[in-house]
Amino acid sequence: MRQLVLDMGLAPVPSLDNFVAGRNAGLLEHLRVWSRNPMRSPVPTFIWGGAGSGKSHLLQATCAALRERGVQVGWIDPNVMAPPEFDEAWGAVIFDDCHLYTEVQQAMAFNWFINVQSPRRGAARWVLAAADCPPADLPLREDLRSRLAWGDVFQLLPLDDAERRAVLRRAADLRGVFLSDEVMDFMLNRFSRDLSSLMLLLETLDGYALRTQRAITIPLIKAMLENE
Numbered sequence: 001m002r003q004l005v006l007d008m009g010l011a012p013v014p015s016l017d018n019f020v021a022g023r024n025a026g027l028l029e030h031l032r033v034w035s036r037n038p039m040r041s042p043v044p045t046f047i048w049g050g051a052g053s054g055k056s057h058l059l060q061a062t063c064a065a066l067r068e069r070g071v072q073v074g075w076i077d078p079n080v081m082a083p084p085e086f087d088e089a090w091g092a093v094i095f096d097d098c099h100l101y102t103e104v105q106q107a108m109a110f111n112w113f114i115n116v117q118s119p120r121r122g123a124a125r126w127v128l129a130a131a132d133c134p135p136a137d138l139p140l141r142e143d144l145r146s147r148l149a150w151g152d153v154f155q156l157l158p159l160d161d162a163e164r165r166a167v168l169r170r171a172a173d174l175r176g177v178f179l180s181d182e183v184m185d186f187m188l189n190r191f192s193r194d195l196s197s198l199m200l201l202l203e204t205l206d207g208y209a210l211r212t213q214r215a216i217t218i219p220l221i222k223a224m225l226e227n228e
Helices: 002-010 022-036 055-068 103-117 142-149 161-175 181-190 195-212 218-227
Strands: 045-048 072-076 090-095 126-131 152-155
Touching: 022 045, 022 055, 022 126, 022 152, 045 055, 055 072, 055 090, 055 126, 072 103, 090 103, 103 126, 103 142, 161 181, 161 195, 181 195, 181 218, 195 218
Parallel strands: 045 126, 045 152, 072 090, 090 126
Antiparallel strands: none
16 A cells, blocks of 8 residues: 555646647647636637547646636536536636536536626636547537537647657656666557556556566566566
8 A cells, every 4th residue: 555655646747837748839838828817818729639648638737727826617527427517616617538428418518618608607718628539520419519619629749759758758757767768669669659558657667666676677567567
């Protein structure tokens, strides 16, 4: 149990500052601007990209940035099975992985969207959403899908190998772990290359290295695969 707590404590908390933008610098700046003032003539923002591309990181980071400024935020993701009613105190609402929403979640997301954008309720507020496909391809009810599509739409472009290495290097440094170039080559060539999988692999390797009191090397990775 002590080891598990240690591993969790070393995991980096998503922030806009620790997101490696690559070709997504425009999107990152867009989120920085809106997180500073979500009520500045808000237009909904929709982000789409493949699994592990960093969508949830960006949404969690933006949510944290808003809350640091005292903005209350409504949040729905597929794990929020019974979303609450819309709260007038919210300055923004965020929909993560909305391509996976149930009918109940879709109905509540639509309700939130209408309330956020309604001129009868004073200044409009920001909607930020993410999914694994463009708005037109979302398997959602038409009234919600059409509203998610009418604002700013960004495709989250994948990182190249150099950028993936930079992410791995920084995550390892935060954990106090050294990754040689050979180890990173092995990780990138033998395992899934999406960021979520790479971060999970690094966390697993770090835990195994701590338990066995060994440095992270290619032989250690092979031993872990054989023993776990």
